[in-house]
Amino acid sequence: MGKGVMVDSARVFISHTSDMAQHPDRDASFVRATIDAVNRARLVPVDMAYFAARDGQPAGYCQEQVRSCDVYVAVVGFRYGSIVPDTSVSYTELEFQAATEAGLPRLVFLLDERPDLPVGLLDADRSRIDGFRARLGNAGLILRTFSTVDRLEFEVFHALTELNLGSGGGPARDTLPAGPTVFVGRDGELERITATVTGAAPGSGVVAIHSIDGMPGIGKTALAVHAARRLAGRFPDRRLFVDLRGHTPGHEPTDPADALADLLRADGLDPRQLPDGVHARSALWRDRMNGKRALLVLDNAKSTAQVRPLLPGTDGVLVLITSRLRLADLREATHLNLHLLPSEDAAAMFQRLVPRAEVEPDRVAELVEVCGFLPLAIAITASRFASRPTWSIADLLAELRVDGRMLTVKGEDATVRAAFDLSYRHLPPERQRFFRLLGLHPGDEIDPYAAAALADTTLDHAAEHLDELYNDHLLDETAPRRYRMHDLIRAYTHNRTTTADSSDVRDAAVERLLDYYQHTAGRADRLTAHHTHSMIRTVMTPATAPVLSDWDAAVDWLRVERANLLACLHHATIRNEHQQVVGLTAGLTSLLRREGPWDTAADLHQRAADHAVQINDRLGQANALTDLAATHWLTGDYRGADHLLRQALDHYHELDHALGQAHALTQLGTVQRLISADYSGAEDLLRRALEIYRALDHRLGQAHALTQLGLVRWRTGDYAGAVEVLCEALEIYHALDHRLGQATALYTLGAVRRLAGDYPGAEELLRQALALSRTLDHRLGQANTIHRLGSLRRLTGDYQGAEDLLRQALEHYRALNDRLGLASALADLGIVRRLTEHYPDADDLLRQALDLYRALEHPHGAAYTLAHLGVVRCRTGDYAAGEHQLTQALTALREVGALDDEVEALNYVASLRRMSGYPDRAHALHQKALAVAHDRGYRLEEARALEGLGRAAADLGDIASATSHLRRALDLYQALGVPEAAQVAGALAALDPPHPDETDDGTP
Structure with a gap:
């Protein structure tokens, strides 16, 4: 991995010749000024004085010290310095080379040349120092000059602070893999890549795009990573690597949208903020890269179409692409075609990997020819030879030539197979079998549990085998106890298991693996799901499985294994393993519902329903339809959800499956509330579900149904009834330790408190809900709660706070593709902009919301938004249009039974x-609003009605009545803590009615 700069402990290597520590004065020298600047920046200086007197090999120790630091600072005068023994370069230039190879940020400060420079600062041979200064100038760095101690300290301090080493944001993200241990040759290719970086003109778009192509194992990735590491210091903001799997056996190439998701996550974006679709992700990627100095390695590309959306298209970015194919239609790229290593470079590579081979140069030349001059084959063969100290190269050659298996350049498979055969034959028979079966795993990574299931062995044996294969360089460890095969090794294992194991053995191994994933995913889903599935087929319990004891463990496992679960599901799908498709999809339900993408979830659940039909699994079909319906209503397709749920309910009735009926009825009640605002119908469905759950003593189902019932009662203005059922639901959730349910119930209770006028109580409940949603990393719950808090801030007059929260909610809704949430947040933001008299913005936002509500066929939301559009029309003087829209909205709100919004309208x-x-007409309408608001406890609307009555009475000349109404309104507004209180107080002051003790009694 790349060198990250640790906050509060960054080490700065200071490179200089000894004269810089003596001038202008020993106690106030240029080096002293540099150290002072480093200390002032709260960093750790590493000066060559710390190791100058070290015995042994000072050159090696010097390079180690450079590599151990985080930043390189050079203070260069006009002396070249001491020469490293047996070389022609000085220690100072050696330090610069080490810093360059390590990818450190390099800051170079040059002493200005003046006629009055002391002799002690001048080299007798100016050619060497002039050459070094010229090389520094050609390295593409910003060179700063100085002539005094004070100027040097100023320049060093500001250059270091510009690096942001102590900003608290941590190091720049670096996902580049470690460079190859030994890299030999490719000088021409490296020069071409480096030249385009150092010679790029500012403002010319990306620094460069290089497409590196060649056969597998030729070293494309090694070259790209080596070049990236060599140039890393020039790209301090981001250094990112992504495998596009263009030629990975058994896998489809990575979709550009998925690759963009990987890049955005590496850039720090929360996975649940990802927009849908390649175009939206590509736009976000370009936006996030704008202004950054970044380096991007796109490895194993399939085509230009796969790569093009990933190109940042911004100034200051270097892109390195590797592919087996020449991407000729990527015209903006410089194409580098890699050939086999020349024999001298191939031999040098082997000898540097195994230094003891240097004593047999002729044998080494023969060996690398047998390896076909292929870097991958050479590296693997060298690893085997290094681990066998008693072998000679002749022994190694004899092994490679068993059965005439010669490694030649012709035929990549033969070349690689021979190298792999050597490692394979030295594995114990049990490990050979284990190794072969690993290649059957459909996913990219494997852990000991999955490996144990695949190989039908114990967890300890699986872990031991994985460790030894890792030590033999046949596996990579991507994270603790998670392993990955190189693509070519995977292809090799496929070939081996096909010839060594019968189809029955292979099929049984894969079935065990899929059963393991289905079983464990099912357990995780039950711990995190909204409801449980009842499958007809009981999956064989694996011998070993991870302990998933709570929500956190289950969610963590699902997230880590998500890619493997989807890969296994794809494997089962293309092989028409119908029951596995149904079961694996069911196990993914809770994860897909929480984190999406919901369109992907819909495709998977539809496929599961289709496969269930193929095996007449009617219960599996009903469950899949229920899960499919959830994805439809989450994305705003309420009619589609209603249709699917009614199909599922029919199946559950035919199967006499009571629990399934209750699940479907609960979701139907939710959809009924959303699709037509038929609140009475929704309540009837939810009551039926609740009766079934109670009969089954299904506590979680009861809590879910009660929560939805609370939402219905909230929307119909029955606050007391809503609080009753929500408190009951919350009690059950607490008893079950179901934190997601607790968050939902608290959120809904907060919404009820808000409408009842208890704003402090509402905020407290909403903050509790938000804390739980954040703890659970539940994106939708966070979005809804932030939205509701924003609405609460609007009511209390904190319009800026309201706008900030509502814009946060909008970001979450867009990332989730939650169109209903988006419409609601847009409408509320439009109201805030209207209250702050930004009428064009308000009009635009409310129109967007209205369009979304109408597209969603959501009559309640559309009517609510239309009412506020009417208010905007009135505020801008278009009373006719405003009256028309308000009248339409009032009629619609009466039809849907949204009493609170009806009173507001x-x-x-x-x-x-x-x-x-x-x-007079206003007075009559306000009187109607007052009666309903007072009866139902809508305190804010009661106050607004009283204010309206007071103002209408004043217009009619009834000052006493106006004063009475306005005083009652003021009392309510002040109790609620809303900004309308100030307006009413002003109106009362303007009326200034006489008090009884001030009446004229006829006295003078």
Whole structure:
């Protein structure tokens, strides 16, 4: 991995010749100034004085010290310095080379040349130092000059602070793999890559795009990573690597959208903030890369179409692409075609990997020819030879030539197979079998549990085999106890198991693996799901499986294994393993519901339903339809969800499956509330579900049904009834330690408290819900709660706070593709912009919300938004249009039974009547609003109705009545803590009615 700069402990290597430590004064020298600047930047200076007197091999120790640091600073005068023995370079230039190879940020400060420079600062032979200064100038660095101690300290300090080493943001993200232990040759290719970086003109777009192509094992990735590491210091912001799997046996190439997801996650984006679709992700990727100095390695590409969306297209980015194919239609790229290593370089590579081979140069030349001059084959063969100290190269050659298996350049498979055969034959028979079966895994990574299932062995034996294969360089360890095969090794194992193991053995191994994943995913899903599945087929319990005891462990396992689960599901799908498709999809349900993408989830659940039909698994089909319906209503397709749920309910009735019926009825109640605002119908469905859950003593189902029932009662204004059922649900969730349910119930209770006018109580409940949602990393719960907190801030007059929260909610909804949440947040943001008198913005936001609500066929939301659009029209003087929209909205709200929003709209219509010169009509409408608001406990709307009555009475000349109403409104507004109180207080002051003790009693 790349060198990260640790906050508060970054080490700065200071390179200089001894004269820089003596001038202008020993106690106030240029080196002293540099050290002072490093200390002032709160970094750790590493000066050559620390090791100058070291015995042994000072050159090697010097290089070690450079590599151990995080930043390289050179203070260069006009002396070249001491020469490293047996070389022609000085220690100072050696340090610069080490810093370059290590990818450190390099800061170079040059002493200005002046006629009055002391002799002690001048080299007798100026050619060497002039050459070094010229090489520094050609390295593409920003060179800063100085002439005084104070100027040097100033320049060093500011250059270091510009690196942001102590900003608290941590090191720049670096996902580059470690460079190859030994890299030999490829000088021409490296020069071409480096030249385009150092010679790039500012503002010319990307620094460069290089497409490196050649056969497998030729060293494309090694060259790309080596070049990236060599140039890393020039790209301090991002150094990212992604495997596009263009030619990975048994796998489809990585979709550009998925690759963009990997890049965005590496750049720090939360996975659940990912937008849908390659175009949106590509735009976000380009936006995040804008202005960055970044390096991007796109490894194993399939085509230009796969690569093009990943190109940042911004100034300051270097892109290195590797592919087996020449991407000729990527015209903006420089193409590098790698050939086999020349014999001298191939031999040098082997000898540097195994130094004891240097004593047999002729044998080494023969060996690398047998290896076909292929870097991968040479590396693997060298590893085997290094681990056998008693072998000679002749012994190794004899092994390679068993059965005439010669490694030649012709035929990549033969070349690689021979190298792999050597490692394979030295494995014990049990490990050979284990190794072969690993290649059957459909996914990219494997852990000991999955390996134990695949090989039908114990967990300890699986872990031991994996460790030894890792030590033999046949596996890579991508994370603790997680392993990955190189693509060519995977192809080799496929070939081996096909010839060594019968189809029955292979099929049984894969079935054990899929059973393991289905079993463990099912357990994880049950710990995190909204409801449980009941499958007809009981999956064989694996001998070993990870302990998933709670929500956190289950979610962590699902996230880590997500790619493997999807790969296994794909494997089962293309082989028409119907029951495995149904079961594996069911195990992914909770993860897909929480984290999406929901369109992908819909495709998978539809496929599961189709496969269930093929095996007449009616219960599996009903469960899949229920899960499919959830993805439809999450994406706003309420009618589609309603249709699917009714199909599922029919199946559950035919099967006499009560639990399934309750699940379907609960979701139908939710959809009924959303699709037509049929709140009475929704309540009936939810009551039926609740009766079944209670009869089955299914506590989690009861809590879910009660929560949805609370939502219905909230929307119909039955606050007392809503609080009753929500508190009951919350009690059950607490008893079950179901934190997601607790968050949902608390959120809904907070919404009820808000509408009832208890704003402090509402905020406390919403903050509890938000804390739980964040702990659970539940994106939708966070979005909904942040949205509701924003609405609460609007009511209390904190318009800036409201806008900030609502914009956060909008980001979450867009990332989730939650169109209903998006519509609601847009509408509320439009109201905030209207209240702050930004009427064009308000109009635009409300129109967007209205369009979304209508597309979703959501009459309640559409009517609510239309009412506020009418208010905007009135505020901008278009009373006719405003009245028309308000009247339409009022009628629609009455039809859907949204009493709280109806009263709000009624108050708006009444205010419009008064503003239009009809205070008597306004008075009558406000009186109607007051009666309902007071009866149902809508305290804010009660206050607004009283205010309207007072203002209408004042217009009619009834000052006493106006004063009475306004004083009651003021009392309510002040109790609620809302900004309307100030307006009413002003209106009362303007009326200034006489008090009884101030009346005229006829006295003078």
